[in-house]
Amino acid sequence: MNTIMDFVKYKAVFWKIPLAAALAWEIAEWAGSKHPYLASLAVILTVQLTVHMSVQFAWKRVLGTTAGVILTTAIIPYVEVNGWSVGLLLLIGIFIIMWLRLDHSFMVQVALSIVLVMFFQSKMPSYPLDRIRDTVIGVLVALLIHVLIFPPDSINKTKGKMSRFTGHLSNHFIDTAHWVKNGCPPNEVEILLSQLQSLFQELHQATTELIEAEQSFRYRPFGRKQRLTLKQLAVDMQLLQSGYANLTDMMRVLEQWSESGSFAQAKQQEWADHLYSLADVIKNWKKKLEDSTGYSPLSHVQALQFQTPIDSKNDLYPMALYMNAEQVIEDFQNSI
Numbered sequence: 001m002n003t004i005m006d007f008v009k010y011k012a013v014f015w016k017i018p019l020a021a022a023l024a025w026e027i028a029e030w031a032g033s034k035h036p037y038l039a040s041l042a043v044i045l046t047v048q049l050t051v052h053m054s055v056q057f058a059w060k061r062v063l064g065t066t067a068g069v070i071l072t073t074a075i076i077p078y079v080e081v082n083g084w085s086v087g088l089l090l091l092i093g094i095f096i097i098m099w100l101r102l103d104h105s106f107m108v109q110v111a112l113s114i115v116l117v118m119f120f121q122s123k124m125p126s127y128p129l130d131r132i133r134d135t136v137i138g139v140l141v142a143l144l145i146h147v148l149i150f151p152p153d154s155i156n157k158t159k160g161k162m163s164r165f166t167g168h169l170s171n172h173f174i175d176t177a178h179w180v181k182n183g184c185p186p187n188e189v190e191i192l193l194s195q196l197q198s199l200f201q202e203l204h205q206a207t208t209e210l211i212e213a214e215q216s217f218r219y220r221p222f223g224r225k226q227r228l229t230l231k232q233l234a235v236d237m238q239l240l241q242s243g244y245a246n247l248t249d250m251m252r253v254l255e256q257w258s259e260s261g262s263f264a265q266a267k268q269q270e271w272a273d274h275l276y277s278l279a280d281v282i283k284n285w286k287k288k289l290e291d292s293t294g295y296s297p298l299s300h301v302q303a304l305q306f307q308t309p310i311d312s313k314n315d316l317y318p319m320a321l322y323m324n325a326e327q328v329i330e331d332f333q334n335s336i
Helices: 002-010 012-030 038-045 051-078 085-099 106-119 127-149 154-181 188-219 224-260 267-290 302-305 316-335
Strands: none
Touching: 012 038, 012 127, 038 051, 038 127, 051 085, 051 106, 051 127, 051 188, 085 106, 085 224, 106 127, 154 188, 154 224, 188 224, 224 267, 224 316, 267 316
């Protein structure tokens, strides 16, 4: 039984489209359609990677199909069906779409309906009506299953990407600490910067995933608990973005301090230890992100060690570094 439930929950990509396509076909036949495959086709095209994409495609397909059918059936009695008449009708349809400033996907739906209705209407008079009706049936069935009954698990997917990024962010603090502890060798700077760029791409992907999850929940009338979770994830994402920005600033300052020739070995060891501690703070926060009961916050004493010492307030490099370090503590410690 658990295996079946796991399959239903985690393997929706395998069964969702076949189930919706079969239901749409049967409903279209029951409604009197002689072309029920059009309903199944609408299902296949409507189910996209995200709920937001599916809803956007759904209304464009319904309106585009309807507009194409109406335009074609209004003009076809007065023209002969051949390549030139199809091209002319397509030109008119595309001109109207451009005049209304609608996007490319809408234009595609209108164009498909024009071509198919032009070809099939003389052979199958019921095709135009079936095309509109079956498209609506297929779209509604697809949205019912994909959006309301079995929506994609966008929250856990978002949380997974954020968790992976948090781990990599912590690891990059550790790599930077290693670099500082080894004397800031110049030949390793490019490697760290390349890793930092990869980290930025990962942050961008996690942010995009969160935005798509938020968009998807606009179309779901239920799920108050999930909406609260999304709001918390949005707050957590701001912390991760801040953490990345502070890491970037710290690497820049450390590089400049090293190039100045005034970065003494004792200070290098001190800041390596600080960076290791910051990595632990972020790693500890990652437990909170994954499981709110599976972490133990740092003590207040540990957090205080990142306050800027009096003897460093007139020194540009350590002062800038302490400001970034304090912000990391402020963000990740206080959120716990």
